[in-house]
Amino acid sequence: MGDVTTVAAPNGRRRPELAAFLRSRRARVTPADVGMPPGLRRRTPGLRREEVAQLSGVGVTWYTWLEQGRPINASPQVLDAVARTLRLDEPEREHLYHLADVPCEPDREAPVVEVGPEIQGIIDALDPHPAVVYNGRYDILATNPAYRDLFDIPEIRSMGVRNVLWTLFTVPEPSCPVLFREKELPVMVATLRSEYGRHAGEPAWESFIAKLSEASPYFARLWKTGDVVPPGPRVKTFRHPAVGEIRMTSVSLSINGMPECRIVTYTPNDAESGARTATLREMREKIWA
Known part of the structure; x- marks a missing residue:
């Protein structure tokens, strides 16, 4: 592994940044972190270059040139090996790819995003107003109790799928919590397509689109329109x-x-809706009292 062929650098600033980034990441990884003995007379903070090369399965010369910012070829597989050795998290890995001027592999699935306690605390504090955290594919990453109140029906609970598009397109229409589906669902599909452009060809996205198209002919028809809109404020009616x-x-x-x-937060659009939202919270609190 490791091609030392030089290539023209399209961005002269990236290679010095790449060199500095690799040195800083190497300095924070100790031999103990990767199961190596510390050795004697170690003056280098963190790992040595040859150790990174050995652990990554690449040539010492190739890695040295990479860390020196020379314009050499770097394949996604080799960069991934270096990223694992340097214990890079996903944002750092993406940064490494950008600096090396290598596009992220299209067949890599996006990592699972976890919602921390700070974000969960924010949406919980909005109760009795419903709030949810979505990713670009409308996967449900976190909810507050008021959001769960809106979608707490047996048909949805039995699905076990944490994706609001899948829910709204596959639940029987009489049980769908969103009214005026013919107006709301096309907008959601167009919003999905606005995110899809960054993920075309990725297995997770392509599989989701294909499976939902098979499960819902209505979704398939809307998807074929090619309409695109960004997320934005809307008035929606739930039942x-x-x-x-x-x-x-x-x-x-x-x-x-x-x-x-x-x-995504939902606030009542009128006094009657506000009262009904509060009633749902009261009902929930009585159940858990």
């Missing part, structure tokens, strides 16, 4: 078997440190 219709204004908020993820 709940216990309280009736609830009109909500939805707003999307981006989250620093969680690319392509957003908090």
